[in-house]
C-alpha cells in the first residue's frame with residue numbers, strides 16, 4: 001500500500017533513534033544530587049501504563065514516516081513534545097518518594113533522546129510550513145510561555161533541574177540579571193564604539209585595512225585568555241584611578257568581563273556596519289547627492305535604512321555570541337548563568353550545569369528569533 | 384544661461400573631458416551625443432558638482448558654481464541619472480517627492496505635485512505611487528526618475544540617457560512630455576543620449592563628443608548638413624542623412640497651389656513624412672489640408688515631389 005513516494009525521508013530516518021529511545025533508560029534516580037544514577041525504564045516507572053505510553057509514542061513516530069501535510073506534522077509534533085515533557089514530569093513524581101528527601105530524579109538518556117527526536121520533527125515541520133516572520137516570533141514566544149507556565153504549575157517540580165532551580169531561585173534571577181546586563185550592556189557599548197568606526201571604515205579606504213586587522217586579532221584571542229588579560233589593566237585602574245573602585249571597576253568581577261565582551265563584539269559590529277553601508281548601490285548614492293541631500297540626510301534617510309538588514313544581522317551575531325560568551329565571565333567572578341555551570345562542574349553536579357546551560361541556550365535562541373524577525377520585516381519592503 | 388568654460392577632468396593622467404566649452408541658453412534643450420566612454424556623463428556631473436572639475440569653470444547666470452552652496456545648487460538642478468538611481472526603500476511617490484520635501488513644500492502641495500508628475504509620465508498615481516522601485520519595469524523606473532527630477536520645477540535639468548529603456552512608442556510620448564514640461568517652465572535642459580534620432584528631434588542644439596572633446600556644437604540642421612569632421616559624419620549613416628535632414632523641415636513653408644489626388648497630409652508634418660507618403664502611394668504630389676478643411680475638398684494647396692527633392696539635396 002505505502003509506496004516510496006508516500007514515505008517522508010526525515011520521518012523515516014528519525015524513526016530509528018526514536019525507537020532506540022525506548023530501549024534506553026527513561027529516568028535516572030540518584031540517592032543524592034551527586035551520586036551516580038540508577039536507571040529506570042518506562043515500565044518500572046509507570047507499570048503497565050508504561051507499555052501503553054510506549055506504544056502510543058511509536059504509533060505517533062510511525063505517523064511521521066508517512067507524508068502528512070505540514071500543518072498536521074506541526075500539530076502532532078507539538079503534541080508529542082508536550083506529552084513527553086508531561087510524562088517525564090509525571091514519572092519523576094512517581095519515582096521521587098523512593099529516594100526522598102535528598103535523592104534526585106532526572107530524565108534518562110531515553111527521555112532526552114525521545115524529546116530531541118520530537119523536537120526535530122516539530123521544528124522541521126515548522127520550517128516546511130514557512131510561517132510569516134511575526135508568526136514565527138509568536139510561536140517562539142508561545143513555546144517559552146508554555147514552558148514557564150508548566151514550571152510555575154509545579155507539575156515538573158520533581159525533576160532534578162527544577163529542584164535545583166527552586167533551591168536557588170533567588171540567586172537564579174540575580175544571575176539572570178547579571179547575564180543579561182553583561183550580554184546586552186556590552187553589546188550596547190560595542191555599538192556606541194563600533195557604529196562610528198564602521199561608518200568611518202566605509203567612507204575611508206585608508207582606515208579599513210588596519211582596523212580590520214586589529215579587530216580580527218582581538219577576535220582570535222581565546223575567550224579564557226581574554227578574560228584573564230583584562231584582570232591586569234583593570235586591577236591597575238582600580239588601584240590607581242581615584243573613584244574607579246567606587247563605580248564598580250576592579251580587576252575581577254563584572255568590569256573585566258564586560259570589557260572583554262565589548263572587545264569581542266567590536267569586529268562583527270564594525271564589519272557589518274561597513275559592509276551594510278558599502279552595499280548601498282552607487283546609483284542610489286549618486287542620486288541622493290544629486291538631489292541635494294546633505295551628508296547627514298544621506299546617512300539617516302538613505303544609507304542607514306538601506307544598511308539596516310545587514311546591521312541587524314550583525315546585531316544578531318553579536319548578541320548570540322555575547323550571550324554564550326557571558327557564561328565564561330563567571331570564571332572571573334562576573335556572575336551570570338556561567339556561575340551555575342562552573343559551580344556544577346566543580347561539584348560534578350549535572351543538574352546545576354543544566355540550570356546554567358538551559359536558560360543560556362533559551363535566551364540565545366529567543367534573541368536570534370527576535371532579530372531574525374526584525375531582519376525579515378525590514379527586508380520585506382525592498383529588494 | 385549656463386556657461387561652461389574650458390572644463391576638464393583628468394583620471395589617471397587621462398583627460399576624459401578635455402577643455403569643454405558650451406553655452407546653454409535659458410529655456411533651450413541641448414543634447415550631447417557621442418560614443419560610449421567619450422566623457423558625456425563626466426561632463427554632466429561636473430555641472431552640478433557631483434565631481435569637481437580639474438580645470439575650467441561653470442557659470443550659472445554669470446555666477447561661478449563653486450561660489451554657490453552645494454545643496455542649494457543641486458536642489459535647483461534636476462538630475463536624471465543613467466541607471467535611474469531610485470531609492471529602493473522608498474515608494475515611487477516618496478521618490479518623486481524627494482526634492483520638494485527637501486525644499487520644505489507643504490504636504491498637500493507635495494501630494495498634488497507627485498500626482499501631476501506621475502500622470503504626466505503616464506503612470507497612474509494610485510497604481511504606481513505606492514509601489515517600490517523593484518516592482519517597476521525598467522522603462523517605468525526611468526520615467527519615475529524623470530518625474531523625480533522635474534518635481535520641484537527646477538530651472539535647469541541634467542539628463543543622462545533618460546529614455547534609454549523605453550520602447551519607441553512610450554519614448555516618443557515621453558519626449559513630447561519633456562518638450563511640453565520644458566516649455567511650460569522654460570527650463571534649460573542638457574541631455575545625453577546615444578540615439579541620434581532623439582537628439583535631432585529634441586535638441587535645439589546638438590553637441591557631439593568624442594574622446595573627451597566637444598568636436599562640434601550647433602543646431603541639428605548644421606550637424607546633419609555640415610558635419611565638422613568624419614567622426615560627426617559617421618554618427619549619421621550616409622544613407623540616412625537625406626531623411627534625417629528632411630525630418631527636420633516642416634512642409635508648411637513649402638506649400639504651393641495646384642491639384643493633387645488621394646489622401647491628404649497634415650500641414651504640421653515634416654518633409655520626410657511627405658516623401659514617405661509619396662513613395663508608399665506612388666504619387667508625385669500630395670494635397671495639404673488643415674483639420675478644418677473637408678478631407679476630399681478639391682485641393683489647391685499641395686506639396687510636390689520636386690520640391691521635396693530640391694530641399695533634401697546636399698548643399
Ligand SMILES: Nc1ncnc2c1ncn2[C@@H]1O[C@H](COP(=O)(O)OP(=O)(O)OP(=O)(O)O)[C@@H](O)[C@H]1O
Nearest residue numbers: 394395399417418419420421422423424425426465
Ligand atoms: N571615477 C572614475 N575613475 C576613473 N576613470 C573614470 C571614472 N569615471 C569615469 N571614468 C572614465 O572616464 C571616461 C568617460 O566616462 P563617462 O562615464 O563620462 O563616459 P560616457 O560618455 O558617459 O559613456 P556612456 O555612454 O557609456 O555612459 C571613461 O573612459 C571612464 O572609464
Ligand SMILES: [Mg+2]
Nearest residue numbers: 423424465543
Ligand atoms: Mg554615461
